Amino acid sequence: MHKVMENIFGWSFKLLKSWHVNETFASYFSLFFDLVLLYFLAYGIYFGFRFILVRLMIIVARRTKTRFDDLLVTNKTAKYIAYLIPLLFVYKSVPIIFRNFDYWEPIFGKLVKMYIVLLVLWIIRSIFNALRDYLKLIPRYSDKPIDSYIQVIMIVLWTFGITAIFLSLFNLSFKTLLGTFGAISAIVILIFRDTILGFVASIQVSVNDMVRIGDWITMDKFGADGDVIEINLATVKVRNFDNTTTTIPTYSLISDSFRNWRGMLGSDGRRIKRHILIKPSSIRFLKPEELFELKKIQLVSSYIDQRQSDINKYNANRNIDKSLLINGRNMTNFGLFRKYITQYLQNYPGLNKDMLLLCRQLQPTPHGIPLEIYTFSSDKRFENYEYIMADIFDHIFASVGYFGLEIYEMHADAIDN
Structure with missing residues (x-):
């Protein structure tokens, strides 16, 4: 192989010497001619190998079921490998072309060697990029930080590559x-x-x-x-x-x-945790005629009958004076409203009934008494979740008045103060 390359690049110098041309001129002209010839030969080798490798890889990719080889084609791995073959040819040719130029030969040799190292790193990077794209197609790896792992590996390889370049240069x-x-x-x-x-x-x-x-x-x-x-x-x-x-x-x-x-x-549900503020002055004991009217609300009708029966027995057994509502046990509009909302939530189709469901009263604030809904939407999608929560609170706002309750509103004079 070395002999063949000597015959390819050495004949111009020998020809000029046979014509008795000045040796210095013959050396420089031969160097120029050999560099031009090397360029065209390297380009021809690259073009040939690129055509073969790309076509071969495309054929293999079409005939195999795996997507990895398709991704190798997409990431131009064959193109980078095709650069490597002519570059090795150039590396072997440099000592022959620069045989009469001892000063330039090691410089060009090191530059070619440096480019070979960089090209090998590009080839490895394209393979890893194809591997990354392939793993992202696999469900169990699609959510993993594959880019981070590949970047770490490439940093290590680039460190070794740059180290090798410095050692050589x-x-x-x-x-x-x-x-x-x-x-x-x-x-x-x-x-x-x-x-x-x-x-x-x-x-x-x-x-x-x-x-x-x-x-x-x-x-x-x-x-x-x-x-x-x-x-x-x-x-x-x-x-x-x-x-x-x-x-x-x-x-x-x-x-x-x-x-x-x-x-x-x-999980099995997305939490709804929101409250409204009830005006404290609107909370009161319920009179018998009010209870009779509230029995028309189907969700609490049976509850009112059962609860009122228990209360009446309790008060009768203790001879409670019911001329005043405050005496003995009584039902309040706020307590009945909480029961109504609990029953409403238990019948609402968009909630997960197997998870916690509460309608509770929180610590009073200067702005009113918080009535909080704590439950879980069975549909976790953002738009549906928002619709379910809004639908529930639309009903709560509309039903407050039926129980004689008021929602706290901050007046303009309170804001100014």
């Missing part, structure tokens, strides 16, 4: 290079601080299963409220519900607080 020993890196380690750590923190965060996020691709997260500090679409070494991308994109530093996921809604989406 400056004729350094590996021991000397390590000593140099040790001396500038503080600067290196400062430069790659975010990368190192992102690497640590990516591992913790993955090991602790804190965030997956597709999770709905909320992070007020960065204005993020939407689905995670990408997790890589430095950033986490969130597509918000208004179709904007928020980029969050990966390290912030372990250093700051955020809310992950995955548990809710994977």
Whole structure:
């Protein structure tokens, strides 16, 4: 092979010497001619190998069921490999072409070697990119931060590649290079601080299963409220519900607080926890004629009969003077309303009855007495959840007046004060 290459690149110099041309002129003219010839030969080799490799890979991709080879074609792996063959040819040709130029031969040889190292890294990167795209097609890997792992591997490979280039360019020993890196380690750590923190965060996020691709997260500090679409070494991308994109530093996921809604989406219901404020002055004991009228409300009709029977027995056994409503046991409009809302929720079709369902009274506030609904929507989709919650509270607002209750409203003079 070496003899063949000598015959290809050496004949112009021999021809000029046979014509008794000046040796210096013959050397430079032969160098120029050989470089032009090397360019066309390398291009021809590249074109031929590229045509063969791309066609071969396309044929294999069409005949196999796996998508991995299709993704190799998409990520141009064959094209990068096709560059490698002529580059090796150039590397072998440099010593022959520059045989009369001892100063330039090692320089060009090192440049070609450097390009070979970079090309090998590009080939590896394209293979890993194809692997990444392939794993994202598999359901059990689709929510994993694959980009982070590949970026870590590529950083390690790039470190080794750049180290190899420095060793070759400056004729350094590996021991000397390590000593140099040790001396500038503080600067290196400062430069790659975010990368190192992102690497640590990516591992913790993955090991602790804190965030997956597709999770709905909320992070007020960065204005993020939407689905995670990408997790890589430095950033986490969130597509918000208004179709904007928020980029969050990966390290912030372990250093700051955020809310992950995955548990809710994977549960049997989404919590509804909201209250209205009842005006305290509207709460009172119910008179018999009022109870008679409220029996027309079907959801509490039987409850009123049973409850009133128990109350009457209690008061009769103790000779309670009922000339005043405050004496003995009585029903209040607020208590009856809470029972009505509980019955309404138990009959509402959009709620999960197997989970906690409450209509409760909270600690009184200066603005009224909170009546809170605590239950779970069986439909967790955002738009349906909002519709169910609004529908329930529409009914609550409309039914308050039937029980003689009032919702607290802040008047203009109170706001001014």
